[in-house]
Amino acid sequence: MFLDRAIVFCKAGDGGNGVVSWHRAKFIPKGGPDGGNGGKGGDIIFEGDASLNTLISFRYTQKFHAENGSDGAAQNCTGKNGKDLIIKVPCGTLIKDDETGSIIADIFKDGEQFILLKGGRGGRGNKSFATATRRSPGFSETGQKTKERKISLELKIIADVGLIGFPNVGKSTLLSVVSAAKPKIANYHFTTLNPNLGVVFHNNYSFTVADIPGLVEGASVGIGLGHHFLRHVERVRLFLHILDISETEGRDVAGDYMIVREELEKYKPELATIPEIVVANKSDLDIGNEKLDKFFRQINIKPIKVSAVTTEGVTELLNIVVKTLMDLPKPAPMSFEPFFYDDNESIDFKIEKIDDVFYVHGGLVEYLARRVVISDQESFRWFQKVLRDKGIIDALKDMGLKSGDTISMVGVEFEFIE
Numbered sequence: 131m132f133l134d135r136a137i138v139f140c141k142a143g144d145g146g147n148g149v150v151s152w153h154r155a156k157f158i159p160k161g162g163p164d165g166g167n168g169g170k171g172g173d174i175i176f177e178g179d180a181s182l183n184t185l186i187s188f189r190y191t192q193k194f195h196a197e198n199g200s201d202g203a204a205q206n207c208t209g210k211n212g213k214d215l216i217i218k219v220p221c222g223t224l225i226k227d228d229e230t231g232s233i234i235a236d237i238f239k240d241g242e243q244f245i246l247l248k249g250g251r252g253g254r255g256n257k258s259f260a261t262a263t264r265r266s267p268g269f270s271e272t273g274q275k276t277k278e279r280k281i282s283l284e285l286k287i288i289a290d291v292g293l294i295g296f297p298n299v300g301k302s303t304l305l306s307v308v309s310a311a312k313p314k315i316a317n318y319h320f321t322t323l324n325p326n327l328g329v330v331f332h333n334n335y336s337f338t339v340a341d342i343p344g345l346v347e348g349a350s351v352g353i354g355l356g357h358h359f360l361r362h363v364e365r366v367r368l369f370l371h372i373l374d375i376s377e378t379e380g381r382d383v384a385g386d387y388m389i390v391r392e393e394l395e396k397y398k399p400e401l402a403t404i405p406e407i408v409v410a411n412k413s414d415l416d417i418g419n420e421k422l423d424k425f426f427r428q429i430n431i432k433p434i435k436v437s438a439v440t441t442e443g444v445t446e447l448l449n450i451v452v453k454t455l456m457d458l459p460k461p462a463p464m465s466f467e468p469f470f471y472d473d474n475e476s477i478d479f480k481i482e483k484i485d486d487v488f489y490v491h492g493g494l495v496e497y498l499a500r501r502v503v504i505s506d507q508e509s510f511r512w513f514q515k516v517l518r519d520k521g522i523i524d525a526l527k528d529m530g531l532k533s534g535d536t537i538s539m540v541g542v543e544f545e546f547i548e
Protein backbone atom coordinates (compact mmCIF):
# COMPACT_ATOMS: atom_id res chain seq x y z
CA MET A 131 0.00 0.00 0.00
CA PHE A 132 1.08 3.52 -0.73
CA LEU A 133 1.03 6.25 1.91
CA ASP A 134 2.61 9.63 1.33
CA ARG A 135 1.76 11.50 4.52
CA ALA A 136 2.22 10.52 8.13
CA ILE A 137 2.25 12.08 11.57
CA VAL A 138 4.79 10.87 14.11
CA PHE A 139 5.71 11.86 17.65
CA CYS A 140 9.44 12.01 18.28
CA LYS A 141 11.37 12.49 21.45
CA ALA A 142 15.11 12.38 21.99
CA GLY A 143 16.34 10.63 25.16
CA ASP A 144 16.56 12.54 28.42
CA GLY A 145 20.00 13.07 29.90
CA GLY A 146 20.81 10.83 32.88
CA ASN A 147 21.12 12.44 36.32
CA GLY A 148 24.41 13.18 38.01
CA VAL A 149 24.69 11.65 41.48
CA VAL A 150 26.01 12.55 44.89
CA SER A 151 28.36 9.98 46.33
CA TRP A 152 31.40 9.85 48.63
CA HIS A 153 34.53 7.84 48.17
CA ARG A 154 34.70 4.91 50.63
CA ALA A 155 37.89 3.01 51.25
CA LYS A 156 39.50 1.17 54.14
CA PHE A 157 41.55 3.43 56.39
CA ILE A 158 40.23 6.57 54.69
CA PRO A 159 37.52 7.75 57.07
CA LYS A 160 36.09 10.56 54.93
CA GLY A 161 36.73 10.29 51.23
CA GLY A 162 36.06 13.00 48.68
CA PRO A 163 33.10 13.31 46.32
CA ASP A 164 32.97 10.60 43.65
CA GLY A 165 29.44 10.95 42.16
CA GLY A 166 29.61 10.46 38.37
CA ASN A 167 27.88 12.36 35.57
CA GLY A 168 24.73 11.13 33.84
CA GLY A 169 24.93 9.83 30.26
CA LYS A 170 23.64 11.77 27.24
CA GLY A 171 20.20 10.86 25.83
CA GLY A 172 19.95 9.26 22.37
CA ASP A 173 19.30 11.45 19.30
CA ILE A 174 16.41 11.11 16.86
CA ILE A 175 17.96 10.70 13.40
CA PHE A 176 16.17 10.43 10.05
CA GLU A 177 17.90 8.53 7.23
CA GLY A 178 17.08 8.36 3.51
CA ASP A 179 16.59 4.82 2.15
CA ALA A 180 16.32 4.37 -1.63
CA SER A 181 14.69 0.96 -1.21
CA LEU A 182 11.56 2.56 0.30
CA ASN A 183 8.92 4.40 -1.72
CA THR A 184 6.05 4.81 0.74
CA LEU A 185 5.51 6.00 4.31
CA ILE A 186 3.31 2.98 5.05
CA SER A 187 5.56 1.83 7.91
CA PHE A 188 4.40 4.91 9.86
CA ARG A 189 0.78 3.92 9.71
CA TYR A 190 0.86 1.93 12.92
CA THR A 191 4.08 3.06 14.57
CA GLN A 192 3.74 6.67 15.45
CA LYS A 193 5.82 7.10 18.58
CA PHE A 194 9.58 7.24 18.30
CA HIS A 195 11.40 7.75 21.58
CA ALA A 196 15.17 7.46 21.73
CA GLU A 197 16.73 5.85 24.78
CA ASN A 198 17.40 7.94 27.89
CA GLY A 199 20.93 8.36 29.26
CA SER A 200 21.60 6.37 32.43
CA ASP A 201 22.29 8.04 35.75
CA GLY A 202 25.86 8.41 36.93
CA ALA A 203 27.15 6.17 39.71
CA ALA A 204 29.61 6.14 42.59
CA GLN A 205 33.34 5.86 41.97
CA ASN A 206 33.00 8.61 39.37
CA CYS A 207 31.25 6.29 36.91
CA THR A 208 29.57 8.13 34.03
CA GLY A 209 26.13 6.80 33.09
CA LYS A 210 25.74 5.06 29.72
CA ASN A 211 24.65 7.25 26.80
CA GLY A 212 21.19 6.45 25.42
CA LYS A 213 21.13 4.76 21.98
CA ASP A 214 20.30 6.97 19.00
CA LEU A 215 17.10 6.08 17.17
CA ILE A 216 17.49 5.96 13.38
CA ILE A 217 14.21 6.31 11.45
CA LYS A 218 14.39 5.28 7.78
CA VAL A 219 12.30 7.16 5.25
CA PRO A 220 12.07 7.14 1.42
CA CYS A 221 14.25 9.65 -0.42
CA GLY A 222 12.13 12.73 -1.06
CA THR A 223 10.56 12.87 2.41
CA LEU A 224 9.98 16.32 3.82
CA ILE A 225 10.12 16.55 7.60
CA LYS A 226 7.89 19.30 8.95
CA ASP A 227 7.06 20.70 12.34
CA ASP A 228 3.37 19.86 12.58
CA GLU A 229 2.49 22.86 14.71
CA THR A 230 3.88 25.55 12.42
CA GLY A 231 4.07 23.59 9.14
CA SER A 232 7.69 24.72 8.74
CA ILE A 233 9.98 22.46 6.76
CA ILE A 234 12.80 21.20 8.96
CA ALA A 235 14.56 18.91 6.50
CA ASP A 236 14.30 17.43 3.03
CA ILE A 237 15.74 13.91 3.10
CA PHE A 238 17.03 13.70 -0.42
CA LYS A 239 19.73 11.08 -0.82
CA ASP A 240 20.12 7.42 0.03
CA GLY A 241 22.01 7.12 3.31
CA GLU A 242 21.72 10.83 4.11
CA GLN A 243 21.24 11.38 7.83
CA PHE A 244 19.64 14.30 9.60
CA ILE A 245 19.63 14.75 13.36
CA LEU A 246 16.17 16.04 14.11
CA LEU A 247 16.33 16.09 17.91
CA LYS A 248 19.40 16.00 20.08
CA GLY A 249 19.47 13.90 23.23
CA GLY A 250 19.53 15.72 26.58
CA ARG A 251 22.85 16.44 28.25
CA GLY A 252 23.78 14.30 31.23
CA GLY A 253 23.69 16.09 34.62
CA ARG A 254 26.98 16.53 36.44
CA GLY A 255 27.73 14.42 39.51
CA ASN A 256 29.03 15.99 42.72
CA LYS A 257 32.61 15.11 41.77
CA SER A 258 32.40 17.65 38.94
CA PHE A 259 31.47 20.42 41.34
CA ALA A 260 34.48 19.94 43.60
CA THR A 261 36.93 22.83 43.59
CA ALA A 262 39.89 23.79 45.79
CA THR A 263 37.56 25.79 48.04
CA ARG A 264 34.44 23.60 47.77
CA ARG A 265 35.84 20.19 48.50
CA SER A 266 32.65 18.41 49.43
CA PRO A 267 29.78 19.52 47.22
CA GLY A 268 26.66 17.74 48.46
CA PHE A 269 24.65 18.27 45.30
CA SER A 270 24.50 17.21 41.70
CA GLU A 271 22.64 18.21 38.51
CA THR A 272 19.66 16.47 37.03
CA GLY A 273 19.93 15.47 33.35
CA GLN A 274 18.44 17.69 30.66
CA LYS A 275 14.87 16.68 29.87
CA THR A 276 13.77 16.69 26.24
CA LYS A 277 10.39 17.48 24.74
CA GLU A 278 8.24 15.31 22.52
CA ARG A 279 7.59 16.93 19.13
CA LYS A 280 4.79 16.30 16.67
CA ILE A 281 6.27 15.86 13.23
CA SER A 282 4.57 15.51 9.89
CA LEU A 283 6.22 13.55 7.11
CA GLU A 284 5.36 14.22 3.50
CA LEU A 285 6.72 12.24 0.60
CA LYS A 286 7.35 14.05 -2.66
CA ILE A 287 8.93 11.48 -4.91
CA ILE A 288 12.22 12.46 -6.54
CA ALA A 289 12.51 11.16 -10.10
CA ASP A 290 14.25 12.41 -13.22
CA VAL A 291 11.25 11.93 -15.47
CA GLY A 292 7.52 12.12 -14.78
CA LEU A 293 4.94 10.49 -17.07
CA ILE A 294 1.83 12.65 -17.34
CA GLY A 295 -1.27 12.50 -19.49
CA PHE A 296 -4.91 11.52 -19.67
CA PRO A 297 -6.02 8.13 -18.29
CA ASN A 298 -5.56 5.10 -20.53
CA VAL A 299 -3.07 6.70 -22.92
CA GLY A 300 -0.37 4.09 -22.12
CA LYS A 301 1.82 5.69 -19.43
CA SER A 302 2.18 2.52 -17.40
CA THR A 303 2.71 0.44 -20.55
CA LEU A 304 5.61 2.71 -21.52
CA LEU A 305 7.13 2.43 -18.02
CA SER A 306 6.88 -1.36 -18.23
CA VAL A 307 8.83 -1.51 -21.51
CA VAL A 308 11.63 0.89 -20.54
CA SER A 309 12.24 -0.37 -16.98
CA ALA A 310 11.92 -3.50 -14.87
CA ALA A 311 8.86 -2.05 -13.12
CA LYS A 312 5.67 -4.11 -13.41
CA PRO A 313 2.81 -1.61 -13.11
CA LYS A 314 -0.79 -2.69 -13.59
CA ILE A 315 -1.94 -2.12 -17.18
CA ALA A 316 -5.54 -2.36 -18.36
CA ASN A 317 -7.91 -0.88 -20.88
CA TYR A 318 -9.86 1.37 -18.52
CA HIS A 319 -9.39 4.72 -16.79
CA PHE A 320 -7.52 5.02 -13.50
CA THR A 321 -5.80 1.66 -13.69
CA THR A 322 -2.87 3.26 -11.88
CA LEU A 323 -3.95 4.25 -8.38
CA ASN A 324 -0.57 5.09 -6.87
CA PRO A 325 2.71 6.34 -8.33
CA ASN A 326 5.03 3.68 -9.78
CA LEU A 327 8.76 4.18 -9.97
CA GLY A 328 11.11 2.57 -12.46
CA VAL A 329 14.82 2.78 -13.22
CA VAL A 330 15.85 3.02 -16.87
CA PHE A 331 19.32 2.02 -18.15
CA HIS A 332 20.03 3.39 -21.59
CA ASN A 333 23.31 4.20 -23.37
CA ASN A 334 25.33 3.75 -20.17
CA TYR A 335 23.11 6.24 -18.41
CA SER A 336 20.51 5.54 -15.78
CA PHE A 337 17.55 7.62 -14.71
CA THR A 338 14.35 7.20 -12.72
CA VAL A 339 10.83 7.50 -14.06
CA ALA A 340 7.66 8.13 -12.06
CA ASP A 341 4.32 7.04 -13.53
CA ILE A 342 1.34 8.72 -11.85
CA PRO A 343 -2.42 8.19 -12.17
CA GLY A 344 -4.04 9.80 -15.20
CA LEU A 345 -5.02 13.47 -15.12
CA VAL A 346 -8.41 14.78 -16.15
CA GLU A 347 -10.00 18.20 -16.33
CA GLY A 348 -10.27 19.52 -12.77
CA ALA A 349 -7.39 17.34 -11.51
CA SER A 350 -5.83 20.39 -9.85
CA VAL A 351 -8.92 20.86 -7.69
CA GLY A 352 -9.34 17.21 -6.82
CA ILE A 353 -11.31 15.65 -9.68
CA GLY A 354 -10.18 12.12 -10.53
CA LEU A 355 -7.05 11.02 -8.72
CA GLY A 356 -4.65 13.55 -10.15
CA HIS A 357 -4.66 16.28 -7.51
CA HIS A 358 -3.22 14.12 -4.82
CA PHE A 359 -0.53 12.75 -7.10
CA LEU A 360 0.58 15.91 -8.86
CA ARG A 361 2.67 16.39 -5.71
CA HIS A 362 4.79 13.47 -6.88
CA VAL A 363 5.81 15.14 -10.12
CA GLU A 364 6.73 18.45 -8.50
CA ARG A 365 10.31 17.28 -8.23
CA VAL A 366 10.89 15.76 -11.66
CA ARG A 367 13.31 17.34 -14.12
CA LEU A 368 11.47 16.43 -17.29
CA PHE A 369 7.91 15.50 -18.22
CA LEU A 370 7.00 12.96 -20.86
CA HIS A 371 3.53 14.10 -21.79
CA ILE A 372 1.90 10.99 -23.25
CA LEU A 373 -0.91 11.28 -25.81
CA ASP A 374 -3.11 8.62 -27.38
CA ILE A 375 -2.55 9.81 -30.94
CA SER A 376 -4.93 7.19 -32.34
CA GLU A 377 -7.80 8.91 -30.48
CA THR A 378 -9.26 5.42 -29.88
CA GLU A 379 -11.58 6.79 -27.26
CA GLY A 380 -12.95 9.36 -29.63
CA ARG A 381 -11.36 12.23 -27.74
CA ASP A 382 -9.65 15.22 -29.27
CA VAL A 383 -5.96 14.74 -28.55
CA ALA A 384 -5.04 18.43 -28.89
CA GLY A 385 -7.83 19.39 -26.50
CA ASP A 386 -6.68 16.80 -23.97
CA TYR A 387 -3.11 18.04 -24.27
CA MET A 388 -4.26 21.59 -23.42
CA ILE A 389 -6.36 20.36 -20.47
CA VAL A 390 -3.38 18.60 -18.90
CA ARG A 391 -1.18 21.69 -19.41
CA GLU A 392 -3.80 23.89 -17.77
CA GLU A 393 -4.16 21.53 -14.81
CA LEU A 394 -0.40 21.64 -14.22
CA GLU A 395 -0.44 25.42 -14.32
CA LYS A 396 -3.45 25.64 -12.00
CA TYR A 397 -1.97 23.19 -9.50
CA LYS A 398 1.30 25.11 -9.27
CA PRO A 399 2.62 27.52 -11.88
CA GLU A 400 6.14 26.12 -11.33
CA LEU A 401 4.95 22.77 -12.69
CA ALA A 402 4.23 24.38 -16.04
CA THR A 403 7.87 25.50 -16.29
CA ILE A 404 9.29 21.94 -16.15
CA PRO A 405 10.62 20.96 -19.60
CA GLU A 406 8.39 18.58 -21.52
CA ILE A 407 8.72 16.08 -24.35
CA VAL A 408 5.41 15.29 -26.05
CA VAL A 409 4.98 11.63 -26.97
CA ALA A 410 2.41 10.38 -29.46
CA ASN A 411 1.69 6.85 -28.22
CA LYS A 412 -0.42 4.08 -29.79
CA SER A 413 0.99 5.06 -33.18
CA ASP A 414 0.60 1.41 -34.23
CA LEU A 415 -3.14 2.14 -34.42
CA ASP A 416 -2.75 5.40 -36.25
CA ILE A 417 -3.41 5.49 -39.93
CA GLY A 418 -0.89 7.69 -41.76
CA ASN A 419 0.43 10.97 -40.39
CA GLU A 420 -2.81 12.85 -40.57
CA LYS A 421 -3.44 13.04 -36.81
CA LEU A 422 0.13 14.10 -36.06
CA ASP A 423 -0.13 16.85 -38.66
CA LYS A 424 -3.42 18.02 -37.20
CA PHE A 425 -1.89 18.16 -33.70
CA PHE A 426 1.06 20.14 -35.09
CA ARG A 427 -1.27 22.62 -36.75
CA GLN A 428 -3.28 23.09 -33.54
CA ILE A 429 -0.52 23.17 -30.91
CA ASN A 430 2.64 23.82 -32.95
CA ILE A 431 4.52 20.94 -31.28
CA LYS A 432 5.89 17.90 -33.12
CA PRO A 433 5.41 14.87 -30.84
CA ILE A 434 7.77 11.88 -30.84
CA LYS A 435 5.90 8.98 -32.38
CA VAL A 436 6.07 5.69 -30.44
CA SER A 437 4.16 2.54 -29.75
CA ALA A 438 4.59 1.23 -26.22
CA VAL A 439 3.04 -2.06 -27.32
CA THR A 440 5.26 -2.81 -30.34
CA THR A 441 8.15 -0.71 -28.83
CA GLU A 442 8.57 1.04 -32.16
CA GLY A 443 10.17 4.45 -31.64
CA VAL A 444 10.96 3.75 -27.96
CA THR A 445 14.77 3.61 -28.44
CA GLU A 446 14.70 6.92 -30.32
CA LEU A 447 12.60 8.41 -27.53
CA LEU A 448 15.08 7.21 -24.88
CA ASN A 449 17.98 8.70 -26.88
CA ILE A 450 16.27 12.08 -26.77
CA VAL A 451 15.38 11.74 -23.06
CA VAL A 452 18.99 10.92 -22.10
CA LYS A 453 20.33 13.81 -24.17
CA THR A 454 17.83 16.22 -22.62
CA LEU A 455 18.48 15.05 -19.05
CA MET A 456 22.23 15.50 -19.51
CA ASP A 457 21.68 19.18 -20.27
CA LEU A 458 19.27 19.78 -17.40
CA PRO A 459 20.44 20.82 -13.94
CA LYS A 460 20.84 18.04 -11.39
CA PRO A 461 17.97 17.64 -8.94
CA ALA A 462 18.48 19.58 -5.74
CA PRO A 463 16.85 19.46 -2.32
CA MET A 464 14.14 21.99 -1.64
CA SER A 465 15.24 25.36 -0.36
CA PHE A 466 13.56 26.63 2.80
CA GLU A 467 14.15 28.86 5.78
CA PRO A 468 16.21 27.02 8.41
CA PHE A 469 14.12 25.83 11.33
CA PHE A 470 15.44 24.65 14.68
CA TYR A 471 13.76 23.46 17.79
CA ASP A 472 14.92 25.74 20.53
CA ASP A 473 16.12 23.21 23.05
CA ASN A 474 18.78 25.49 24.41
CA GLU A 475 17.61 26.93 27.64
CA SER A 476 17.08 30.64 27.50
CA ILE A 477 19.34 32.60 29.80
CA ASP A 478 17.06 35.59 30.11
CA PHE A 479 15.55 36.81 33.31
CA LYS A 480 13.02 39.45 34.28
CA ILE A 481 12.54 41.24 37.57
CA GLU A 482 9.26 42.63 38.87
CA LYS A 483 8.79 44.46 42.16
CA ILE A 484 5.38 43.97 43.77
CA ASP A 485 4.76 45.25 47.34
CA ASP A 486 8.40 45.22 48.41
CA VAL A 487 9.00 41.70 47.08
CA PHE A 488 11.37 41.25 44.14
CA TYR A 489 10.08 38.53 41.81
CA VAL A 490 12.59 37.03 39.40
CA HIS A 491 11.34 34.96 36.43
CA GLY A 492 12.69 33.68 33.15
CA GLY A 493 14.62 30.87 31.50
CA LEU A 494 17.76 31.34 33.54
CA VAL A 495 15.88 31.02 36.81
CA GLU A 496 14.10 27.88 35.67
CA TYR A 497 17.36 26.46 34.39
CA LEU A 498 18.89 26.97 37.83
CA ALA A 499 15.87 25.62 39.64
CA ARG A 500 16.23 22.27 37.92
CA ARG A 501 19.81 22.01 39.04
CA VAL A 502 19.59 23.21 42.60
CA VAL A 503 18.26 21.58 45.74
CA ILE A 504 17.12 24.67 47.62
CA SER A 505 16.90 22.81 50.95
CA ASP A 506 20.53 21.77 50.71
CA GLN A 507 22.74 24.44 52.28
CA GLU A 508 25.61 23.85 49.97
CA SER A 509 23.52 23.64 46.83
CA PHE A 510 21.81 26.86 47.84
CA ARG A 511 25.18 28.58 48.29
CA TRP A 512 26.15 27.53 44.77
CA PHE A 513 22.80 28.90 43.55
CA GLN A 514 23.56 32.26 45.19
CA LYS A 515 26.99 32.35 43.59
CA VAL A 516 25.48 31.78 40.14
CA LEU A 517 22.93 34.55 40.78
CA ARG A 518 25.82 36.87 41.48
CA ASP A 519 27.94 35.66 38.54
CA LYS A 520 25.08 35.94 36.02
CA GLY A 521 24.31 39.51 37.08
CA ILE A 522 20.91 38.86 38.69
CA ILE A 523 21.97 40.35 42.04
CA ASP A 524 23.35 43.47 40.32
CA ALA A 525 20.14 43.86 38.35
CA LEU A 526 18.10 43.54 41.59
CA LYS A 527 20.27 46.14 43.29
CA ASP A 528 19.72 48.47 40.35
CA MET A 529 16.02 48.15 41.11
CA GLY A 530 16.61 49.13 44.73
CA LEU A 531 17.26 45.80 46.47
CA LYS A 532 18.79 46.25 49.94
CA SER A 533 19.91 43.89 52.64
CA GLY A 534 16.85 42.47 54.40
CA ASP A 535 14.56 42.70 51.33
CA THR A 536 12.66 39.64 50.07
CA ILE A 537 13.40 37.91 46.78
CA SER A 538 10.93 35.42 45.28
CA MET A 539 12.14 32.92 42.74
CA VAL A 540 10.84 29.54 41.53
CA GLY A 541 8.18 29.63 44.23
CA VAL A 542 10.61 30.16 47.11
CA GLU A 543 11.00 33.38 49.07
CA PHE A 544 14.21 34.28 50.82
CA GLU A 545 15.77 37.27 52.46
CA PHE A 546 18.66 39.01 50.81
CA ILE A 547 21.61 39.45 53.12
CA GLU A 548 24.61 41.25 51.76
Ligand SMILES: Nc1nc2c(ncn2[C@@H]2O[C@H](COP(=O)(O)OP(=O)(O)OP(=O)(O)O)[C@@H](O)[C@H]2O)c(=O)[nH]1
Pocket residue numbers: 296297298299300301302303304314315316317318319320321322323342343344345411412413414415436437438439440
Ligand atom coordinates in the same frame (compact mmCIF):
# COMPACT_ATOMS: atom_id res chain seq x y z
N1 LIG B 1 -2.48 -0.40 -29.45
C1 LIG B 1 -1.84 0.10 -28.43
N2 LIG B 1 -2.35 0.00 -27.22
C2 LIG B 1 -1.65 0.51 -26.18
C3 LIG B 1 -0.41 1.15 -26.36
N3 LIG B 1 0.05 1.56 -25.15
C4 LIG B 1 -0.88 1.17 -24.24
N4 LIG B 1 -1.90 0.53 -24.85
C5 LIG B 1 -3.11 -0.01 -24.23
O1 LIG B 1 -3.84 1.05 -23.63
C6 LIG B 1 -4.49 0.60 -22.43
C7 LIG B 1 -4.11 1.50 -21.28
O2 LIG B 1 -2.74 1.37 -20.98
P1 LIG B 1 -2.10 1.80 -19.59
O3 LIG B 1 -0.63 1.69 -19.75
O4 LIG B 1 -2.75 1.09 -18.47
O5 LIG B 1 -2.55 3.33 -19.59
P2 LIG B 1 -2.29 4.44 -18.49
O6 LIG B 1 -2.02 5.71 -19.19
O7 LIG B 1 -1.26 4.01 -17.52
O8 LIG B 1 -3.71 4.52 -17.80
P3 LIG B 1 -4.11 5.01 -16.32
O9 LIG B 1 -3.22 4.33 -15.37
O10 LIG B 1 -5.52 4.58 -16.17
O11 LIG B 1 -3.97 6.48 -16.32
C8 LIG B 1 -4.04 -0.85 -22.23
O12 LIG B 1 -5.05 -1.69 -22.71
C9 LIG B 1 -2.80 -0.95 -23.06
O13 LIG B 1 -2.55 -2.27 -23.55
C10 LIG B 1 0.11 1.23 -27.68
O14 LIG B 1 1.19 1.79 -27.97
N5 LIG B 1 -0.66 0.72 -28.68
Ligand SMILES: [Mg+2]
Pocket residue numbers: 301302303313314321322341342343344
Ligand atom coordinates in the same frame (compact mmCIF):
# COMPACT_ATOMS: atom_id res chain seq x y z
MG1 LIG C 1 -1.35 3.65 -15.56
